Amino acid sequence: MKLFAEIISWVFMPLLTPVYALLIVMYVPAVEQQFYGLECQDCIYLLQVEVKKALLYMFVIFCVVAPGFSFVLLKRNGVIISLEMETRQERNVPIIIMFIYCIGLYFMLIYTASAASLPKFIYALPLSGAAVTGFFVLLNQWKKVSIHAAGVGILAGFILAYTSVNMKFGVGMLIAAILLSGVVMAARSYLQKHTMQELLVGWLTGFIITFSVNYFY
Numbered sequence: 001m002k003l004f005a006e007i008i009s010w011v012f013m014p015l016l017t018p019v020y021a022l023l024i025v026m027y028v029p030a031v032e033q034q035f036y037g038l039e040c041q042d043c044i045y046l047l048q049v050e051v052k053k054a055l056l057y058m059f060v061i062f063c064v065v066a067p068g069f070s071f072v073l074l075k076r077n078g079v080i081i082s083l084e085m086e087t088r089q090e091r092n093v094p095i096i097i098m099f100i101y102c103i104g105l106y107f108m109l110i111y112t113a114s115a116a117s118l119p120k121f122i123y124a125l126p127l128s129g130a131a132v133t134g135f136f137v138l139l140n141q142w143k144k145v146s147i148h149a150a151g152v153g154i155l156a157g158f159i160l161a162y163t164s165v166n167m168k169f170g171v172g173m174l175i176a177a178i179l180l181s182g183v184v185m186a187a188r189s190y191l192q193k194h195t196m197q198e199l200l201v202g203w204l205t206g207f208i209i210t211f212s213v214n215y216f217y
Contacts, residue, residue, distance in 0.1 A: 153206025
């Protein structure tokens with residue numbers, strides 16, 4: 001059971017969840033919703049293959065590779081004790097770094113896709129990541145919360161916002177995201193990494209902020 005919980009923790013680490021969210025909406029079929037007779041332009045499934053690949057590369061670099069490399073450097077220089085970042089004090093600099101990368105990805109997308117008409121969720125996803133990490137910078141000053149829980153909260157909030165404007169995407173993926181949230185939080189609780197309060201605060205923060213940013217963007 002401990003091995004399973006550890007595998008879940010690594011497979012669904014917070015750095016990977018935005019990429020998972022993007023993969024889901026790119027490759028799970030969805031049909032655009034009609035609104036006052038006009039087609040909604042926010043269906044990511046219908047993007048060209050080349051565009052999908054380019055976007056995935058950007059998200060992987062800014063959300064996984066660059067921050068992961070930065071965290072390894074922080075560990076080598078003694079800024080953090082471990083990549084798990086188990087203490088609240090260790091998390092200040094890594095959270096700020098993630099905020100910077102999220103903002104960087106958002107403006108990179110704005111700059112590189114200025115002439116294209118991409119779905120709003122492509123821009124809103126990194127912006128919501130910046131909003132969540134920005135809130136965590138403040139929250140971490142007085143309370144430790146689960147970043148793993150926030151990661152799956154971001155995934156669930158993003159899927160809910162996306163489902164609201166894509167009829168055929170359906171609620172199946174939303175239910176799966178919520179169930180996955182439960183599995184990840186149960187794993188973190190089993191490993192005694194967080195209390196239930198820390199898990200719930202982290203998940204609700206990620207879920208509410210991400211849904212709000214993506215829905216109203």
